[in-house]
Amino acid sequence: xxxxxxxxxxxxxxxxxxxxxxxxxxxxxxxxxxxxxxxxxxxxxxxxxxxxxxxxxxxxxxxxxxxxxxxxxxxxxxxxxxxxxxxxxxxxxxxxxxxxxxxxxxxxxxxxxxxxxxxxxxxxxxxxxxxxxxxxxxxxxxxxxxxxxxxxxxxxxxxxxxxxxxxxxxxxxxxxxxxxxxxxxxxxxxxxxxxxxxxxxxxxxxxxxxxxxxxxxxxxxxxxxxxxxxxxxxxxxxxxxxxxxxxxxxxxxxxxxxxxxxxxxxxxxxxxxxxxxxxxxxxxxxxxxxxxxxxxxxxxxxxxxxxxxxxxxxxxxxxxxxxxxxxxxxxxxxxxxxxxxxxxxxxxxxxxxxxxxxxxxxxxxxxxxxxxxxxxxxxxxxxxxxxxxxxxxxxxxxxxxxxxxxxxxxxxxxxxxxxxxxxxxxxxxxxxxxxxxxxxxxxxxxxxxxxxxxxxxxxxxxxxxxxxxxxxxxxxxxxxxxxxxxxxxxxx
Numbered sequence: 001x002x003x004x005x006x007x008x009x010x011x012x013x014x015x016x017x018x019x020x021x022x023x024x025x026x027x028x029x030x031x032x033x034x035x036x037x038x039x040x041x042x043x044x045x046x047x048x049x050x051x052x053x054x055x056x057x058x059x060x061x062x063x064x065x066x067x068x069x070x071x072x073x074x075x076x077x078x079x080x081x082x083x084x085x086x087x088x089x090x091x092x093x094x095x096x097x098x099x100x101x102x103x104x105x106x107x108x109x110x111x112x113x114x115x116x117x118x119x120x121x122x123x124x125x126x127x128x129x130x131x132x133x134x135x136x137x138x139x140x141x142x143x144x145x146x147x148x149x150x151x152x153x154x155x156x157x158x159x160x161x162x163x164x165x166x167x168x169x170x171x172x173x174x175x176x177x178x179x180x181x182x183x184x185x186x187x188x189x190x191x192x193x194x195x196x197x198x199x200x201x202x203x204x205x206x207x208x209x210x211x212x213x214x215x216x217x218x219x220x221x222x223x224x225x226x227x228x229x230x231x232x233x234x235x236x237x238x239x240x241x242x243x244x245x246x247x248x249x250x251x252x253x254x255x256x257x258x259x260x261x262x263x264x265x266x267x268x269x270x271x272x273x274x275x276x277x278x279x280x281x282x283x284x285x286x287x288x289x290x291x292x293x294x295x296x297x298x299x300x301x302x303x304x305x306x307x308x309x310x311x312x313x314x315x316x317x318x319x320x321x322x323x324x325x326x327x328x329x330x331x332x333x334x335x336x337x338x339x340x341x342x343x344x345x346x347x348x349x350x351x352x353x354x355x356x357x358x359x360x361x362x363x364x365x366x367x368x369x370x371x372x373x374x375x376x377x378x379x380x381x382x383x384x385x386x387x388x389x390x391x392x393x394x395x396x397x398x399x400x401x402x403x404x405x406x407x408x409x410x411x412x413x414x415x416x417x418x419x420x421x422x423x424x425x426x427x428x429x430x431x432x433x434x435x436x437x438x439x440x441x442x443x444x445x446x447x448x449x450x451x452x453x454x455x456x457x458x459x460x461x462x463x464x465x466x467x468x469x470x471x472x473x474x475x476x477x478x479x480x481x482x483x484x485x486x487x488x489x490x491x492x
Contacts, residue, residue: 047140051076055144056159060434062146063246064117066162070104071119072141075126080161085128087155093118093127094151096158100124106139114314114346117142147247147313147380152414153437203260205239205253212238212260217267221274221293224341225263227316228291245318247311247380247435248466250473252321259324263295272296277352277359288343292352294359295324295339296367297331304490305336305369307356311380311413311466314346321468322379329469329479336369346384353385354397361402373406373490377482380436380466383410383427390423407486412465414440418447424454424489428478430463454489456481 050068054061066072075098083096101124118127118138127138130148203212209232213222226232230244238260242251266273273296278289294307308330310322317323319339327337338360342352353376364371376386390408395401410427414436425448429438438459448455460467460475470476 047143052163053079053142054161054163055146057150057154058156058434060150060154062144062148062150064115064142064144064146066117066142067140069106069141071102071106071139074102074104075117075119075141076162080159082157082159084157085151085155088125088127093129094155095120095123095125095127098124098126113143115144115148116140117144145315147311147315147435149313149381149414150435152416153440154434203238203257203264205237205257207238207257207260208234209236209238209241210234212264215264217264218274224274224291224293225260225295226320227312227318228341229312229316229344241320245312245321245466246316247313248318248321248468249464250467250470252325252468252471255325255469255471256320259320259328262297262328266298271298275359275363277355288348291341292343292355293341294356295319295327295341297324297327297337297339298368299331299336300334301368302370303334303336304373304375305338305360305367305371306330306375306377306486307338307340307353307360307386309340309342309349309353309376309378309382309385311378311382314349314381315344317341318379318466322382322466323377325469326377326479330483333483336367342385346381349381349385350388351397353389354394354399357389357394357402358399371403373486375407375409375486376405377409378413379411379468380413383413384415386410387413387415387422387425390425391417391419391421393421406491407489409482409486410441412436412441412467416440416444418444418451420451422448422451422453422455424485426456426482426485428458428460428475428482430460430465430467430475432462433465435465454485456485 048068049065050072051066053064053066055064066076078099085094085096088095101121102119105119105121114129116129117140118129119141120127120138126141128144128148128151130151209226212225215222218225226241227244232244236244238256239253241253241256242248245251263273275294275296277292277294283289308323308326310317310319312318319341323339327339330337338356340353340356342349360367360369361371376390378384378386386408387410389397390405393401393404405423407424407426408422410425412429412433412435425445427441427445429436429441431438442457442459445455445457458478458481460470460473463473463475467473467475470478
């Protein structure tokens with residue numbers, strides 16, 4: 001697809017400049033500015049959804065929606081089809097050619113966001129935007145609601161088709177608007193809120209998720225135990241939570257039940273298990289900040305702390321599989337662990353993590369934690385957050401300049417950029433991961449090592465994306481190795 005790549009790429013580079021930076025010949029401030037721009041999404045106005053679509057990229061199936069506008073309607077009339085991808089600009093988008101121009105091309109503008117499907121009439125082409133930051137004039141025709149980071153590595157053919165019904169998209173309008181199908185408190189309460197006589201936690205695999213969310217022990221934050229940006233059926237049980245955790249594998253019903261009961265037990269005992277990171281004034285000014293906070297899994301008083309960050313493609317927070325279990329394990333090893341619930345979107349997620357780090361430092365005495373040599377953990381999108389905060393620091397995301405982590409622990413994310421400011425970094429990934437290519441992670445670790453920073457990676461044969469703790473898999477034991485890595489990099 002050389003015929004249009006050169007022209008489009010030239011336009012992109014002239015308009016945007018270089019977005020990615022490395023340590024070689026680049027100062028830290030420039031790298032921070034580049035990342036800050038790269039993470040900043042172009043927010044589009046609320047769109048009415050016309051239909052759901054399915055995008056098949058090799059072994060990966062992604063979900064999406066088309067907007068109800070004339071340009072999107074013209075695109076929908078061309079479906080289904082299979083097309084070859086080409087790369088208009090690194091760290092921005094993949095694109096594919098259309099068989100013909102769309103008659104109603106709409107008014108081009110700069111409004112798009114992470115995951116946008118954007119029409120470029122000069123092609124005619126559609127861009128699949130996996131890093132929304134650049135100033136290009138396009139017409140949004142839809143949005144990918146799955147993990148678009150797959151397109152950082154995937155460059156072959158895709159099949160796009162409309163679907164009548166999609167399991168995870170029960171109401172496309174809700175997905176587009178970031179709403180859930182049911183709101184906490186609307187239904188699903190039990191007579192005793194899931195508490196047996198005597199105050200014992202009695203959640204089982206058959207307990208409905210909404211019974212946990214609405215349990216009086218949790219108050220308003222119960223809705224944040226599960227993904228606030230996901231539609232949750234009133235019949236969904238704890239044993240079936242894996243059904244709503246898109247892109248994840250080896251989701252353990254036993255772990256889900258254990259964590260729900262752990263939270264209930266500690267809440268009933270009078271222990272504060274949830275902390276707001278924003279003030280009431282800040283939440284009133286930005287209602288999206290209502291869906292943020294820290295779940296605290298206490299370890300030994302005065303011990304060091306860790307922040308665990310779940311993935312979810314920056315579309316939702318898969319805490320029940322990708323951060324709660326890690327935090328619980330860390331607490332059982334004596335460390336104080338916080339699981340962050342953050343806003344959707346890469347930029348806002350990083351801002352929330354920066355605020356969480358600031359909050360913990362500012363309230364260390366009350367929380368009973370040692371702030372030295374803390375660690376940041378993350379899986380998938382959460383791993384990117386941990387890496388970005390480790391490399392760029394809290395000041396790059398709107399907070400005071402707090403000390404960086406003693407170690408970053410990353411699972412299954414294909415992040416490639418290296419700034420030269422990375423803290424000691426441990427990574428792990430599977431060879432069958434269709435979203436995060438293990439070779440990309442290996443190369444990043446190698447580059448960090450070349451700069452004299454301690455870094456390690458474990459690659460597990462045959463494992464797919466999102467294996468979490470890896471219990472019962474070839475990855476079993478990685479968690480202990482990661483803890484040891486953190487401990488080895490603490491200041492003695």
